[in-house]
Amino acid sequence: MTGERPPVPPVPLESRLGYLLKHAQQRLARASAEALAPLGIDGHELAVLAVLAAEYPLSQVEVAGRLGVDRTTMVALVDGLEDQGLVERRRSPQDRRKNIVELTPAGRDCLDRAERARLAMERRFLDPLDEEAAAALVRALRILVAEERRNAE
Amino acid sequence: MTGERPPVPPVPLESRLGYLLKHAQQRLARASAEALAPLGIDGHELAVLAVLAAEYPLSQVEVAGRLGVDRTTMVALVDGLEDQGLVERRRSPQDRRKNIVELTPAGRDCLDRAERARLAMERRFLDPLDEEAAAALVRALRILVAEERRNAE
DNA sequence: TATTGTTATACTCTATAACTATA
DNA sequence: TATAGTTATAGAGTATAACAATA
Numbered sequence: 001m002t003g004e005r006p007p008v009p010p011v012p013l014e015s016r017l018g019y020l021l022k023h024a025q026q027r028l029a030r031a032s033a034e035a036l037a038p039l040g041i042d043g044h045e046l047a048v049l050a051v052l053a054a055e056y057p058l059s060q061v062e063v064a065g066r067l068g069v070d071r072t073t074m075v076a077l078v079d080g081l082e083d084q085g086l087v088e089r090r091r092s093p094q095d096r097r098k099n100i101v102e103l104t105p106a107g108r109d110c111l112d113r114a115e116r117a118r119l120a121m122e123r124r125f126l127d128p129l130d131e132e133a134a135a136a137l138v139r140a141l142r143i144l145v146a147e148e149r150r151n152a153e
Numbered sequence: 154m155t156g157e158r159p160p161v162p163p164v165p166l167e168s169r170l171g172y173l174l175k176h177a178q179q180r181l182a183r184a185s186a187e188a189l190a191p192l193g194i195d196g197h198e199l200a201v202l203a204v205l206a207a208e209y210p211l212s213q214v215e216v217a218g219r220l221g222v223d224r225t226t227m228v229a230l231v232d233g234l235e236d237q238g239l240v241e242r243r244r245s246p247q248d249r250r251k252n253i254v255e256l257t258p259a260g261r262d263c264l265d266r267a268e269r270a271r272l273a274m275e276r277r278f279l280d281p282l283d284e285e286a287a288a289a290l291v292r293a294l295r296i297l298v299a300e301e302r303r304n305a306e
Numbered sequence: 307t308a309t310t311g312t313t314a315t316a317c318t319c320t321a322t323a324a325c326t327a328t329a
Numbered sequence: 330t331a332t333a334g335t336t337a338t339a340g341a342g343t344a345t346a347a348c349a350a351t352a
Contacts, residue, residue, distance in 0.1 A: 012203065012207060013200065013203075013204075013219070013220070014295055014298060014299070015291075016200075016271075017181060017275050017278065017279075017291065017294075018181055018182070018185055018196055018271075019200070019298075020291065020294035020295060020298055021174070021177055021178040021181055021294065022178055022182075023221075023298045023301060024174055024178075024294050024297045024298055024301075025174040025175055025177075025178045026301075027297065027298070027300075027301040028170060028171055028174055029171070029175075032171055043171055047166070047169075047172075050166075051166075066166075067166075118169075118171075122170045125170065125297070126170075126297075128296050128297060128299075128300045129293055129296055129297070133289065133292065133293050133296070134293070136286065136289035136290070136293065137289070137290060137293040137294070138170065138173065139286065140282055140286050140287070140289065140290040141170075141173035141174065141177050141290070142167060142173060143281050143282060143286070144177045144180065144278070144279075144281060144282070145167060145172075145173055145176045145177055145180070146167075146281075147180075147281045148176055148177075148179075148180040
C-alpha cells in the first residue's frame, strides 16, 4: 500500500544508529536502482562486471567469493548478464568443472557507462554534505566495514 | 601462464558507497540482534516500544507511520508484543476503528533494559572510531536521512 | 466513500540440500 | 573424496488486494 515510504516521524528515531544506517542504505539503494535502470542492470550485476574487469580470468565461484555472495546466487546473476550479452561463459581447459566468466565488448561498454552513472549518483547522494563531511562519512564507514572483516576471523 | 599470479587489484569494492553502507548496516543489524536477543525482542519491536513511550495515545496506523512500516506489518508486530505482555490493545472510545496500543509495566521495563543494551551495543559498534569521527558519522547520516524525507514529498 | 485492523496472497532474497560432471 | 555449476525448495521479509467494522 505504501510503495516507497519515507517515515513522517520526528520521534527520537533519528538519533538511533540503526534507523539512520538502514534508511541511508535504503535511500542509496533506490538511487542506485534508478541510476542504473536505463542501462538495464542492477547494482549486483554492476559489481560482477567491475570484478571481472579488475581480474582475469575468474570462475563463477571466484567472482562469488570476491563479492561475498553464494555460488548458487551467482548462477542467476551470470544468467542475466549472459542473456544481455554482457558476459560469456566458457569452460576452463585447465579444469573443466570451472566456468570462466568473460566480459564481452558490450559488457565493457556497459560497465563504463554504469560506473559513470554510479559516480554521478553518489555525488548527488552526498550533495547535502559539504566536502569534509562527505569524506568523513566515507572514512568512518571504511573503518567500520574493515572491522567487520577483522571480527569475522 | 594462466593467471596463477593475480595482480590482486583488490577490486575497489570498499570505495563504493553502496558496498560500505550495506555492510555497515548489516554489521549493525547483527550486533543489534545479538544485544537484544536476551530480552526476547528484536529491533523492530524495540522501535515500537520506544515510539509508544514517546507519544500517547497512538493507534496502530499511527505507530506504523512513525516507523515507516506498513499497517499490515504492524499487526504481526503488535501481536508479538502483546503475546509477551509488553503492550495491550484497546479500542479507542473516540473512534472505534482504532486500536490504541499501550505499554504495560512489563513493556516499560523491557524498553528500559533494551535501551541500555542498545546504547552499549552502539558504543561497541562505534568503538573503532575516535569520538570526533563517530560524531561526524552520525551527523552525516542524519542529514542524508532528513534529505530522504524532503525528497519524498 | 474513506479509514482501521485484519487476513490471505504474492513476490523478493537468501540459505540449504541435492544432483551432475569433473578432479 | 572434494569441488564447480546447477536446480529445487524453504524460509524470512515485505508489498498488494480484499474484507468487515466503523466513520
